[in-house]
Amino acid sequence: MIAFALRLALSGGREALARLAMITAAVAIGVGLLLSTLASMNAVERTNERQVWLDTGAASRTEQSSADPLWWWGHGDYYDGNPVTEIDVAATGPTSPVPPGLTRLPAPGEYYASPALAELIRDTPADELGDRFPGRLAGTIGNAALASPDSLIAVNGRTPAEIKDAPEARAVTTIADTRPARCDHACWGNEVRGDALTLIYSVVAGALIFPVLIFIATATRLSAAAREQRYAAMRLVGATPRQVSVISSVESALAAAAGTMAGFGVYAALRPLVATIPMTGQQRFFLSDLTLDAPQILAVVVAVPLAAAIAARLALRRVTVSPLGVSRRVTPRPPRAWRLIPLLAGLGELAYFVLTDSRPETGNGQTAAYLPGFLVVMLGLVIAGPWLTMVVARAVAHRTRRPATLIAVRRLADDPRAGFRAVSGLVLALFVTTATVSIIGTINENRATLDGDPQTRTVVEAGSGDRAPLADAVPTRLLADIRAIPGVRGAAVAHANPDGVGAPAHPGPHQDPPALVTCSDLTQTPMVGHCPAGATVTAVDPYAFAGMQSHPDQQWPAAPISPAAVAELPVQVLYVATDGSTTAMERVRTRLATAYPRHQIRTVDDQASDQQRSLAGWRKLADVVLMTTLPIAGCSLAVSVVAGLSDRRRPFALLRLTGAPLRLLQRVIGLESALPLLAVAAISTGTGFAASALFLKSQLQYDLVSPSTSYYAFVALGLVASLGIIASTLPLLRRITGPESARNG
Incomplete structure (x- = not known):
């Protein structure tokens, strides 16, 4: 009966072949989209697995081995709003662990860069980007350590003395190869972690798989009425319900099986396009990540024809019960x-x-x-x-x-x-x-955040908590160099205020004392606010330098302290206002990064960019x-x-x-x-x-x-x-x- 059903499906004339071709084409499109969705899910997981090494310095990790310790410090940077991940490493012996994607650890004065970062460094003036990295480029990081072809990652070679006192620096004996159960502030990877990954799976499954399955089901019902009439005629001449069901199921399964095989060709054609779609909202995929697991391939190959056969069987209920009823369309x-x-x-x-x-x-x-x-x-x-x-x-x-x-x-x-x-x-x-x-x-x-001001700011700040102030004083030469950069409109030095000079009489809970800024500096950065008439020093809310609490019309209160006394206080923030051009901002950032390698250098746009990117x-x-x-x-x-x-x-x-x-x-x-x-x-x-x-x-x-x-x-x-x-x-x-x-x- 199966052989007869196959002969009937393939030898039914031009109409039968046209119907078979239509069903095959429709199922092929649906299967191609379904396979692309499954491959995208696999790519997200592979992307995560390849960048867990970036969390080697996470405090939650306790792996130990007999290898020589490796000093490890992960920190972030930006270029033109794009995040750059830097890992500073310093070996303490010949058996110190080597991160994936590298053949050896970089020596002090060397660094490895991802291909995208290496190309960006080559195409960008050194005073905008390349000068931030130590010495020479020793090579590129292999794809085994990169989430995407667009990843911007550098592994910098340092000496132990240069790293061990850096914030959150740790001596490690193993490189992370599994995601931590939780991600603390020392996690530097950009992977889509547990809950978010589940959410992405859910959104993709609901948004793409359901319509695709409906499309496949619709395709397998092409010419359903004509086939029902033909099967009803078979019933009238003596075919049993079982025989009719077998013929119907074989014909539908044959078309669905052919469409499934063609669907793999559609998937192969779609892979290069799918690789460019940022399913995680971050970066494009490596083409090699878009692969299918054997169980997924087997499930599609078996499930689609089987579903078509079941649908054909259910569609023939009226033929089985009453062939005349179907012929007359009750x-x-x-x-x-x-x-x-x-x-x-x-x-x-x-x-x-x-x-x-x-x-x-x-x-x-x-x-x-x-x-x-x-x-x-x-x-x-x-x-x-x-x-x-x-x-x-x-x-x-x-x-x-x-x-x-x-x-x-x-x-x-x-x-x-x-x-x-x-x-x-x-x-x-x-x-x-x-x-x-x-x-x-x-x-x-x-959750929308600010987009920066018309005059974008570049800020270097010491941070908070147990971090040390930026410096006892900012070198005069550094200020002169920064102010000489084309596009810089002014620079202000904000000093720490340990005695709370100029603080409100009744500060709010957890409110930091104001920073002290001379009015001569504040006039160079008018977007932060201005001093009252006759004042020489003002008390500025420290968040004003991050763009959260500042406005050109803001008048800050005068502080009862002399400029000379302020100059003796530690520097908390060095604040630079630019014209907002990429060239000016990145030159300032590079100059500050080389002057203060252990401190965070960022623009107001950077503060918004992480959340805005998400x-x-x-x-x-x-x-x-x-x-x-x-x-x-x-x-x-x-x-x-x-x-x-x-x-x-x-x-x-x-x-x-x-x-x-x-x-x-x-x-x-x-x-x-x-x-x-x-x-x-x-x-x-x-x-x-x-x-x-x-x-x-x-x-x-x-x-x-x-x-x-x-x-x-x-x-x-x-x-x-x-x-x-x-x-x-x-x-x-x-x-x-x-x-x-x-x-x-």
Whole structure:
């Protein structure tokens, strides 16, 4: 029977081969996208594994070995807003451990750089970047130690005396090869850690895999009605239900298997493009990271054809029970209102955490709590869709008298499952898009940080807590060199204030004493504020130099201390104002980095850049969702509409023979697709807003922020494009509803 089914599938004439080719192509696209999604998940994990060595100096690590200790100090830097990770190392013996990606440890006065950083150093003037690193470039760091081709990492060779007194420097005997359970302030890697990784998996799974699976399921139902009629004819001439099921399953599985194999070719073609997409919101992937595990390959190869065979078997229930009923297209039972229960249950699960204020404390617990709610809502939309389609169709039928509308809504009311099936992928994509954009947009709105001032600042500061002041005094030559850099508008020296001179009478809890700045220096940096008239020294809030509490109109109080006395105090901050150009800022940063190698040098933009980069990553992830789910849903819609036209060509041909104009039939097709699309899409979008609002309230205590106009424009464009897809299939109606179609029924 299997051999007969294969012969029937391959020898059924041009129509059977065309149907097989259409199903194969559609499944290939879906499988290619599915494999790309799975490979992206694997790439995120491999990216993390390759950069755990950067956490070697983390305080939470206690690994010990008999190797000679290696002094290790990890610290951060920036160039033009991009983070640069530096690891200073100093060997104490011949067996000191060597980081991955290196053949040996750099000697004092040498450094290794990642290929991207080495290229940047070559292409940038030395006084803007290269002078920050010791001596000569000894070589490049191998890919085994890099998260991305764009990673900016340097391993600097130092002597033990140069490192051991640096903040958070440690002597280690092993290089980290596993992620720490928690990341303290000494973790310098950029990896996507536990909870965030789980969140990314969840977003990608919900946003991409669901629409892809619906697309594959839609593709395997191409020409379903024609095949049902053929199988019904087999039943009438004596074929048993088992034989018909085997033939149907083999034919569907054959097309799905061919599409699955072709899907690997689609995946291979998509890999270079997928590698450029920052799925983690940070940097692009190495192409070699986009690989599939054997279990994943096996699961796709087996599951897709198996799912197609099961779908074909379920689609033949009416053939098995009543072949004549299928041949005459009896009206199926209408969907019941119970289909709303899963949708309401999913929303209720999310609302539970709002009403009880009992969200889990851990990230994994929160994922386990919230993700099922979203998945149940998505499943509920698919289950409730046919009932909602039927309700809308019946409501429209009571309010219209136009022939095309009456025919369309009558057909929808009779078989709402088929009507909703065509738009189910788009409806689900709209929910995922709405929820993703709403959540990410609200987080961005609530966590947005400053973007710097028109006159961007470069700051070198000593830090706080047990860190020593910057210096007893700033060398006059250093100040002269900095002020001579083109683009520098002024420099101010802020002194430590151990006696609290000029501090408020009643300072707030944990409030640091103000820094002392001479008014002659403050006039060079007017964006920080100004002195009162007649004052020579002022007490400035230390956070003003970070851009948090400063404004040109801010007047700081006078401090009862002389400039000479201030000059004797340790320097807490050296503050430089530039014109904001990259050249000026990076020259100042390089000059300060060489003068104060153990202190943090940063601009006000750097303070914002880390958080803004993270938020930008979420925006990119939202863009990935937008640009992926809607096209997939559009493909599902196109396949469904074409399949529907093909399945109903004989009824439409008969209507044309009886005098129905072609334009009338085209309006019927358009309304059958557009009505459930617009109606259920509105419900899906509203559900997306509701689910995201519940999540934001319970998880982050944020009120939902309405998405920007670009979201509404994109959704409107997606709906218009969907209607355009429907309209583009209407010319096919003339070709497939000729008299020969009526004769061949």
